[in-house]
Amino acid sequence: MAVTKSRYASPNHFDAIIIGAGIAGPALAYALSTLPQTSENALRIALMDRSFAEPNRIVGELLQPGGMKALRELGMDDCVNNIDAISCHGYAVLYQGKTVHIPYPDKEEGRSFHHGRFVQNLRAKARTGKGVECIEATVSDLIESPEGRVLGVRATRKGEKEQSQAAEDFFADVTFVADGWSSKFRSKVLGASFREPKLKSHFIGLVLKDVRLPIPKHGTVALIPGTGPVLIYQIGEHETRMLVDAQGGLPKDIPAYIKARIIPHLPENLGDAILDSVASERPKSMPNSFFPATKQGGQYHKPGAILLGDSWNMRHPLTGGGMTVAFSDVVVLRRLLDSVVNDPTLAIPDTDDPSDLEKPPKGPFSDWSKLVPVLTDLHWERKGLAGTVNILSVALYDLFGAEDENLFVLREGCFKYFERGGECINGPVSLLAGIAPSPMYLAYHFFSVAFYAIYCLFAHPRPRKISPDSDKVQMVVPGMDEYPLLVWRSIMAIYTAAVVFLPLVWTEIRWW
CATH class of the missing domain: 3.50.50.60 (FAD/NAD(P)-binding domain)
Structure with missing residues (x-):
């Protein structure tokens, strides 16, 4: 032959x-x-x-639980071994001096490590x-x-x-x-x-030495007025990554920007470690793009x-x-x-x-x-997971980095939605973790946040000056005289939510 x-x-x-x-x-x-x-x-x-x-x-x-599941299916989950990887059990979200705990459901775990x-x-x-x-x-x-x-x-x-x-x-x-x-x-x-690709912002990266996070073995998301969110998560036994989102281009003086705009809004125990990191090495940066x-x-x-x-x-x-x-x-x-x-x-x-x-x-x-x-x-076939992650990442960034008044209403509503606990936490974090790959489920929670934000406008007390000449404030539920303005703000909040969410859905379903 x-x-x-x-x-x-x-x-x-x-x-x-x-x-x-x-x-x-x-x-x-x-x-x-x-x-x-x-x-x-x-x-x-x-x-x-x-x-x-x-x-x-x-x-x-940071590899979410859904990523760990995919690694196991590929037979590559041992790749997180022997690299000083840290188990990640969820998130802590910091906003205006408050902290909300958002754990992964069903004891799911992610991993964080040196890339x-x-x-x-x-x-x-x-x-x-x-x-x-x-x-x-x-x-x-x-x-x-x-x-x-x-x-x-x-x-x-x-x-x-x-x-x-x-x-x-x-x-x-x-x-x-x-x-x-x-x-x-x-x-x-x-x-x-x-x-x-559409440039959304830049990340400035620092490595902090031997710090304690608000909730250990949880990623920390700090929502800071006037700038994008700050991410902090442990990547080794003694090292913690801090990512500062800079909108509108990188600041000319990054150390000064971090000292003036970021440190005052973070837990006090992180301040010295951040200053040490800025002083010891030049912060790295990279663009954040959407494609x-x-x-x-x-x-x-x-x-x-x-x-x-x-x-x-x-x-x-x-x-x-x-x-x-x-x-x-x-x-x-x-x-x-x-x-x-x-x-x-x-x-x-x-x-x-x-x-x-x-x-x-x-x-x-x-x-x-x-x-x-x-x-x-x-x-x-990838749309269930990829579409959910893609839409969530940009929609959540628009909410957390809000400067627009209507987006600010949605951001307030989002944090208060998380504070309710239960399904208001389990649903969103399951989407974020990659273990609930459903754009429809994402749409349900996104617009639930929008409508809850409207409810908060009418039902939750807000600070108001006792008198025009006084610096003292008291918490007051809006009165009937404010309802016309609040109705208008409600309409604009729903409109803004749709403007943020629906174009992202279109980018996932269009056929080019």
């Missing part, structure tokens, strides 16, 4: 190339390696990144996958056929003489682009359907390439849902690709004709027409 030829023309030929070894890339590489395979369709996977050194970022440090250590564990796990090869190289371009299909990438391997090294061509039947929020291939893959997921596989999409992770879809990191979405996307994609990888038509033909036996077998991803329905299914 004739010997069947390999489908790999050279060592630089793979079934799949993955650009980017941050969060989504290693998870996908390992997921592909775990697909049931036969000897005829065993996969070769190239995981490429310009550097496999430990990254140093100020986000991607770089977690990424190194993900990469180490990917290396153990069958057929996975990690290549440290800078990808400079996508290789395309005359018809426009992506055939692979052009990249320069890292080495001592990198400047003098020639670029190499790496080929694959499918190229996954997972090179993060600043992806340089996003626009090329999406073509005419590409829309620029809705565009359906892939359509007429404008570049065949042969697939976006994943922040390259494809970004949301405001306020809710810490980015990694949860990325891992959940990989879970869905692995399931959808299972039938493609194990397509019986790819098997060696049962024939005695030597010429048929000598033909190289087809790769499982060689037929792009079989991947297009996978991308359509992925786009819609």
